[in-house]
Amino acid sequence: MKVLKFGGKSLASGQAFDNVINIIKTKVNEGPIVIVVSAIGDTTDTLENILDLAKTKQDYTTAFETFKNRAYHNEADINTELEVLSKLYEGVSLIEDYGVKIKDQVLAQGELISSKILAAQLNAKGLKATPVDSRQFFITDANFGSAQAIEEVSKQKTQAYFAALDKETIAVVTGFIGSTDKGETTTLGRNGSNYSAALLANFIEADELQNYTHVDGIYTANPDWVKNAQKIEELHFDEANELANFGASILHAKTILPLVENNIPLRILNTLNPENKGTLISNKPTDKGIKSLSVQSNVALVQFEGRGLLGIVGVDARVFTALANEGISVGVISQGSSERGLGFIVEEKDADKAAEALNREFSNDFYTRDVNSISIIRDLAVISIIGQNLSTFDKPYAALVKNKIVPILFNNTVTGKNVSLVVRKEEAKKALNVVHGQIFGIAKKINIAVFGNGLVGGTLIDQILQSAQSIEDKKNIALSIFAIGNSKKVLLNDGGINCNWREEIKDQSVAYNIQEVIDYANANHLENLIAIDNTASGEFIKNYIPLVENGFDLISSNKIANTISYSFYNELRQTLKANHKEYLYETNVGAGLPLIDTIKLLHLSGENITKIKGVFSGSLSYIFNNYSIQEKPFSEVLKEAITKGFTEPDPREDLSGNDVGRKLLILARELDLQNEFEEISIQNLIPTDLQAVDTPTFLNSLEKLNPYFDKIKQGLAPDTVLRYVGELSGDLQKDKGVLETKLIEVPTSSALGQLKGSDSIFEIYTESYGDNPIIIQGAGAGASVTARGVFGDILRLADK
Ligand SMILES: Nc1ncnc2c1ncn2[C@@H]1O[C@H](COP(=O)(O)OP(=O)(O)O)[C@@H](O)[C@H]1O
């Protein structure tokens, strides 16, 4: 004999119901079967909602009429059940209240209706079937709402019932319900049909219990919440029992134990995919030691603080007795070794009752001030990781903290095989995904918001989209861009923006402020957040601190945040530290060249940097590399540089030396120097009369620059060339260094003199390296190298 249980969703009308009939048809040919059913679809919830409408004197009749008129209710004679419901609801609406007994009677009608409908359907298809009311033989205690079967008497009655039943008839038994020995209807707790099916399988000594639900089996986490959860092929009874106890809603907590007695295997199968082998739960040992995550939502933490009770024996006993007397079950418990405080998790619906029970029990102790507070934190969830060893939980824990999720409570079992975390309900999905990803080595998802979609930003977005797959294959890191923002609008997609982003941004982007992007990330439970600033905006940097405070790491090609006041620089660092966040800006100096990282490492390792000197600007590099050796006027060389896109639209931005000054300041601050921009001695290469004119006028007056530069060139010593350099010197162990940018002459044969094209060069002098500096040289400007550099920062962060 096999017991087949069909869950509510399998019985929802449409294809699922047809599949149920087809499965039964096939199984009947293989041997005898008994069927257990839940209420159809959302019936249990609907019946409960109508009950609440009746209680609160709202229009329950319309809702009840809609329920009665559900199409599938025509398929069997269910007048008795509808009549019972009608009377119960009327009574509740009159007295404006109901108790647990009434509620159980109401909910029970759902299963009674579904067993009638399925039996009628089977008969219509030529299979002989009869609805069976399990209240006849499942005798339970009087714990209405969560009753427990009294096994001996239930077993006898069940066996007697089935012994008398015609062997050719398929019994369609109601799940979820039973009755007390006085004949009062009870229910076995939500999702209790699984428990009913397990009891029945045990009592009639079935060969197997097949539980048809609407997922392919038991997964490493609820697949509705974790997209890349993996199916577990086999579980041992003990492991499944742990899972059920820790709230995996797929199994009622009591389902497993009745099966152990007669060693009845349980298979979790999918009604909509019956070919799949599902998950087998049996007494076969599994070698892996499962790891699976479950979530208990709708829980609250009750906190009991009794400073005066320190060291007094028996306080815990009083707490738990008071709760037990109210029938309140307690989940995770935490007590400090000082015994001053006790915190425990209860179902949200029991929280007030629990606090009241403690208030009553400890009323005297309040009076004597030995107990100082009893409080409730609501809207929590417990995430349990079953099979998780505490010794290897460091990485998932660190990943949670990195995502700004700090568990409110943390708990492990004495055997060290289970870890439970209490988190805020709104964080539960994100926390579950972060921990699941870490434990199962699933590609770490990095969610990126790119701000600025100009040349660098646009190139970066394209580079990310092109390389995402190979990075996932090689490094197990899944890069997903969930936001692209420009100065006015943002394009959002929590599933990841694709290569159509240029079109989408035109018609799907919306006006925004930064809080909306933060809220979007939170609402969609996005983890491992990075905000990238590819703007050149002094406004956008105001968003850095809010972003960091809301869990974003930062990457920026924008130099402004690092070059405005030292106090902002410092405030940002403090905020980063307090929030365990990182800020990377390798491209601020030398575009894609590995300069900042090198300097950081040298400095951190205690290497004494004594001087940094070099050509920091690609545009000034191009201009003077060519002007020094060509017979052309300065204005011609400058025009070439403008045409080739090496300069800013207004080349005075480059010629002013400010850009070089900013880069120099960034390097100085890397060495913990606290210089301000105003303290840099900057040689401005623009003659005074051209400094204030507008851009078109300046661009039409480039020849006016020639006399100034001709004079400098004529003064050059033999075998020397011109270079515009930045130089950091002075005593770099002090608070401030000497920062200078200037046009100098250098020997043609020197490293600086050998520079070509628009390359940058950086000479880093240190104590150990003496007069031979470390030299970093290469393309130091351009959208694509800069975007690559930003990409490098993303990978640096993703690796952490
Ligand atoms: N680890 C898990 N593996 C599979 N499903 C899970 C898991 N944890 C929770 N679930 C949830 O259990 C549901 C299946 O159980 P349930 O809703 O009771 O189905 P039915 O109504 O068919 O009995 C899934 O849709 C899923 O939301």
Ligand SMILES: N[C@@H](CC(=O)OP(=O)(O)O)C(=O)O
């Ligand atoms: N109908 C009941 C009992 C049940 O077990 O349902 P399901 O098997 O669909 O989870 C409930 O909704 O709680």
